[in-house]
Amino acid sequence: MSLVEVDDLKVHFPIRQGVFFDRTIGHVYAVDGVSLSIERGETYGLVGESGCGKSTLGRAMLRLVEPTAGTTTVDGTDLGSLAAEPLRRFRRRLQMIFQDPLSSLDPRQSVEALLTEGMRAHDLATDKAATARRLRELLDAVGLGANALRKYPHEFSGGQRQRIGIARALALDPDVIIADEPVSALDVSVQAQVINLLDDLQREFGLTYLVIAHDLAVVRHISDRIGVMYLGGVVEETTSEQLYREPLHPYTKALLSAIPVPDPVTEDSREQILLTGDLPSPSAPPPGCRFHTRCPWRQETRCAEERPELVEFAPGHRVACHYAKEIAAGEIVPHVVPVQDSVSSA
Template identity: 65%
Template sequence: MTVTSETTDAGGRAQDVLLSVQDVAVHFPITKGIIRDRVVGHVKAVDGVSLDVRRGSTYGLVGESGCGKSTLGRAVLRLLTPSRGQVWFDGTDVATLKGEQLRRARSRMQMIFQDPMSSLDPRQSVEAALAEPMRAHGVDPGAGGFGAKVKELLNQVGMPASAASRFPHEFSGGQRQRIGIARAVALRPELVVADEPVSALDVSVQAQVVNLLEELQDSLGLTYVVIAHDLAVVRHVSDVVGVMYLGGLVEEADSDTLYDAPMHPYTLALMSAIPVPDPVIEATRERILLTGDLPSPADPPTGCRFSTRCPWVQPGRCTTERPALREVAPGHKVACHYAEEIKAGRVRRAA
């Protein structure tokens, strides 16, 4: 449950905000030459994203493949160094940390990866994998040693103690993801970034893993950033949802508002693709089909990044001026010049 507060710190951020991302960009150089020594451009995977995540809440980040959401998640944890911007974690800008300071900060921020098979060392037993982060960060195992700590972790994620002596290939996908989750919470972090935590799992197992994440959040007081493309999963777990497109955040609102009253044309298209379990409503519902391909982040369109595919694109401003993410209602932000007009039906769709 999100805790609210009206007080702010010296930087003007609400004190209950655990993570504050401010104008973060991650650009990868494009090089040429025999020894790749000439930089001829940049892939703008993330280009100016700002968002706040309140302590104890879940922030859902959605968007199609290639929009930059996973890159942003890695930049938050400093697995990638931002090209610009600030990442404030509990009052400290982790984008500037180095050495021992960064190592200590990382014990408070962990990640759950999409593919548990590739993120677990096939040569390590489960006990070795779960004990490794505790040893690396100098955790005191207590009288029972690391073996007892590992069994406690396994119990927390619904795995038997006998799993400690086995290896990743001996488990199903859902079981491996539970082990990955156990490893992520081994250091009792405050923030967990979950990158597509259930997309590699069978549908029958997804709900179990989602429920486990919620149980751990309640029992350990975790704050989540959940990166996903499954809109149903994001709505179920998230307090606030941000929609990314081509490296930027185009809409942000609380979960119910975003799903019930989306305003950005891209979000409208995403929501229209969600099937409704009512044949009468489904038969009469309008679908918004996007034309064209996702532009290259190495050469994004001028003006609004969505202008090349937007059904409501207007000549002039849409193609020359990039819209800022602005608040159109309390807690509801949209990066669109004509969001209110589109919602009110005052802007016609392009032929």
């Protein structure tokens, strides 16, 4: 059994109107039927463009946002079945690294207070000497010195603040860490350092990661498996190596074609897929396949009427596309011919 099991998870936010906002006129389908599993010690990368529901999914898995339907099971425990106090105790095993360390760290608290807050909440800071030793170990693990304890978040650079956020997540010795865009707010020169740090910490502490990002180039180097999200659902899932070697879903193909290649000769010769149209609103998703309004390979009748399920195309490779096999074999050609030297809207 996988360490983390997500089954048909949905998060629908009501759209309210009226003087007292007491009338529901619709819903935002932020997450709409996601199922995935994460093995112990694995890094699962979740990618997709902004607004596809990645961050909402991560928060719903921890019940920071209450799911509308579906279940999240961690090591055999259904989080949705837990009352407030058992859930609080269980959350010691599940921690989160947030996207913007400047806004997720309380500016009025010192680093020492930030790191010990969770430890005190779970009765792990009862011994002063042991707590001091644990704080030094945490700061050493993330590459910061003990002199950081008395400082405040504004006294650090963006990369250092993210290291403090990582240390805070490690403080409770969790099994699973959900990293929500852990490097997107950092300079490119610092991103590789943080990614390497997460990789080193996983080996040292036996961590299991869900890494949420919109940059496929980032998750490629840290993820064992990757799930691609579009408009509230997972459209493709496979190993990192397989996804880059043989993407099957048209949306994945478009995302990968938008990644710049440092070799000018290769960049000029490769095909880039130009998506047409705008990203549909999650409050009014298209019927049928939700990508069909922008898909160059769409077949009008079936794609516009029937939503494809995420099914296994090959061992360990799942895809939600009615015509994945035909597209892979070249039996269906795109309506819009892939163009050279263009920038994909993905």
